[in-house]
Amino acid sequence: MILRRLAVSIAMLAAVSALIFVVLRLLPGDPVITRLGATPGISPAAIAELRKDAGLDDPIWVQYARWVGGMLHGDFGRSYFNQYSVTQLIGQRLPTTIELTFLSMLLAVVLAVPGALLAVRRPGGIVDRLLTTVSSAGMALPSFIVGVLLIVIFAVKWGVLPSTGFVPLGQSLGGNLKTMILPSLTLAIAAAPLLLRFLRASLLEVLAAPFIRTARGKGASGPRVLLAHALRNSLTPAVTMLGLIIGYTLGGTVIIENVFGLPGLGALAVDSVSKRDYAVLQSCVLLISSMFILTTLLVDIVTGVLDPRLRVGRRHG
Amino acid sequence: MRHRKALIATLLSAAMVLAACSSGGSGGSTTTSGGSSSSDTANQNSSTTPSGGSSDTAAATPTETPVSGGSITVGEAGGIPQLNPAIRTFAAEEILFPLLWNGLTKTDQDGKVVPDLATSWKASDDQKTWTFTLRDGVTFSDGSAFTAQDVVDTFEYYLKPTTATQEANKIATIESVKATEPNTVTFTLKAPNALFPSAIVWIKMMKMSALSTIDKDPIGTGPFVVKDFVPSDHLTLVRNDKYFGGPAPLDQIKIVATNDAASASSSLASGNLDILWALPLSNVAQYKNSDKISIVLPKTPSQWPSWEVDTTSPPFNNVKARQALAYVVDRQQVLDAAYFGEGELSPTNDPLGTSNPWFSANGLTDYSYNLNKAKELFAEAGVKAGDTLTWWGIAGSYPEWNTSGQILQASLRQIGINLKIENNDIATWVAKFYPAGKSYPGLIVPNFQSTPVEPAFSINFLLKGRCECNWDDANFTAAYNKALAEPDADKRKADWAEVQKIVNEQVPVIVPLQSNVATAVSKKITGVWVEGGGQLHLESVSLTNK
Amino acid sequence: MADIAVQTMAVAPARRRRDLVAVGAAVVLAVIIAGCMLAPWLAPYDPTVLSSARFAGPGWAHLLGTDELGRDLLSRIMFAGRTTIGIAGGAALVAMILGLVWGLGAAFARGLVDDILMRLADVTMAVPQMLLALVFVAGFGATPVKLAVIVGVLLTPVTARMIRSSVLAEKASDYYMSAVASGMGRTRLVVTEILPNVWASVGVQAAINVANAVILEASLSFIGLGIQDPDISWGLLVQWGYQNLSQSLGYVSFPALAILVTILMLNLLADQLGRTDTRRQS
16 A cells, blocks of 8 residues: 555656646746846857756757756756756755744644634534634635734834744754744644644544543543543544645745745745746755655555554555 | 845946955954055056045944954845856845955955055056066965966956856956966957956956855955855855955854845844845835934945837937937936935936046036927937837836836826836846847837946946947947047046047937945944945944944 | 635534625625726726825825825725736636536546546646746746636646536436436536536635635735736735835735735635535535
């Protein structure tokens, strides 16, 4: 089962890479021209030379093969713009994106789990309704607006948290977390309502199941039933959901890294769009997509482990 | 990109700036008084401006004493994309020029060309052979000695056709570079150039054998070296202890991408940023009365919007159409609305600002806003009511361009001519008119030139084959070359006046004004100055005890 | 991020709300849409005309104040809304047309074609939407029309999947079986039996798509890769307002509010439609 999923994931990656590559080669703009910054008096011959150097004259499938072949050796090629190794550019920025995604997920779980537990204590009660309304609003907010709002409140009005000035994790843990709080919170505000609603629904479902009624009948207390029985049994679907949410959060990092000036992959991707640096863009997009695909794969494996029924079921299926 | 982020500055310009470095000179002290003395200049009266300069210093009141050490953080919209000085494309990269590198010559804050790595130079009588004597005891940041051969290697790299350098125009006349003695370099030129020492201030001496690692560890001779670098995000520089001019006042300079103006200004207020370079002009006013922040402006702005048209295709192949266009620009409104009053008007459409020491108003036509004249001239050139012109701009990056376009649109509408505003991404924008020689009838292309105060390297933009306006005027070329070959400053001023007259009459480009590049600087630091073209100088910056 | 959000919301069992909510949301939306679409006639000012009253606060002369060039903010928001809503509507239309073809094709072809079509949807959905948007915008540019098509294409896979599963559900129903048994032709089957019954869920999806299109366009424009000067959209206005935050709070707030209210109303509407739909099916 895992092998099959692995194969599907790899096929998916291949397809995604081809899609990105082809779309980026469809257009007319010349990345070499942007790099020149319109140097005065440049000759067409020099431009042709630069194009050749960048490998832009080769047939598209040769370029694609070179890209994919290089990646298998960890070499993503060179930036059209500044000639830097794309592997190096990405390597510098990958940790930030991973940290941002991780912290956002952590915050989302921290917000959503207690929220869902509170909500299902009295379904339809005032707390439940309040949480449902708040989470609807939370989901409707585009993340860049949330980001701007948080900056306005915490950085501009109160001046308690910085809105820029990223500090790398290796330099200072405290300083790093300080710069990561607002962006992580922004993404968590988008992710937590999803998780909350999903967890709430599946908790309600589990709570209606016969074994919970049995546990209650045996005199187990409300909180104990919730935590020991219901939450544990809602875990599997929640993890599946988390996998999906991670995908959306990865997409969200593109915007949020730009709003907060974090040196992550998303910021690099946006920067490379404006410089027409497809060599960098294609690898960024592929890398983020593969992180998503990998997460989905991991989630599948984890839920398989968590829930033996699923494992058996799948084996049959 | 947010506003101002994708600054491809110095676009198309023969951008070079006279006022370049002013690092601690040969004194070996940590004082911040900028500029080495020019007393050891060998022969040059030729390159100095007749008066005035292109710079301004952050006013240091007597109560602020510079202190040694410390670090500052400098904000800039897009961040530094790469480190090779030869192939810079973004204006922000020029911040590094005086920090990491040296040229043979440099210009001080008064705009004078003074020695840098060369201690003296002299020209042959025909102004075609130039000999430079190099400073002794200079080492690169890796410890190796700087020699005449390094000068030759560097120039050969800059001169290679595949090196896409914006300096190409200024050094195009070099025929050969030779290390004639261990400390002497001789240049042979194809044409006389009395201003050669000022043409090469931005040719930065690199250790060419280290070119392959320049993206991580550039080897130069400047007062700072790179500590770490994430392209387009941040760059940390630390003091170079091997610097020949004595250690820089600061321990560290960090240059960060600020992404957006809002958070940048809050960072400035909270002290997370000490300097914010090239801030959006709409944000300048708010600092004017601040007790923590001052605004540093160039003394003589020499950055100018250049609205280019194709002078070889209709309608702008007709000089009357170009003159009409010059009249239809409401310069005052462009300055007030688009540039927020930050700059000075160019009523005579002159690429030299009115405060430029070489500016000469004598006999120039005043092109101040005049719809009647514009209408008349357009009619004579065959542009009638109902015709449509196109404003070909860049999307997103330059709000002042778009506002200018809208102002021009409104003015043209009053005489019945339509202006279609089309803004594209940079690659599409550039492809339409660049390289020079392309035909783009009916397009008005906003752009800007970041130039030195020296006319030789701002007006040279209009020479044939360089300006995308495709202007080819034999009288102009002759007049320009005459001025360039003239060693005497006073006679040269008369020559430049002649050049300005031709440009004024022929209107090869539209120059509505000279614009400021504004830098917000914390009052706790001193020694910041900005060249006319907007280049930021940090080499002599220090913290104060304030 | 939001498409999944809204979908969960649409199907999540929530407490019953009166139809009043749906009607209210529809009315608010109608006002916003009408206000924007009729901007050339309704807006108090020409949105491009400059004045010396820069960063004016809300007042009688300018109801929502002015921007950095003294242009009337209300008028600009109305004109920007034309672009934003136009793109969102266009995108939803594109997504619906492509989604119907794709989804119906898959549902009726079954077998290999279905597999290929659905795997194709998987592939496009494996790239976070925002990133795919970057790739497309880099590839094709960002005029309003192109943006509408790009955003529409981005929303297509989700729409196609939704349509496919609704159609499959219908096909499994008794009345469909009996219609097939009665020897009805395929086209007629689709037109008379399938479409009318999946219409409600298509409507929900359309509302969700419009909301997501608004978010995508606004996000792209906000980071500077969407709508470009001299065109304006809400996302672009938020960006500009944000740049001038220190001068005016209203400049950033009002366009942001326009986006929020529109999305919120669309979500409410989708929610209510979805619930009606669920009720009918159960």
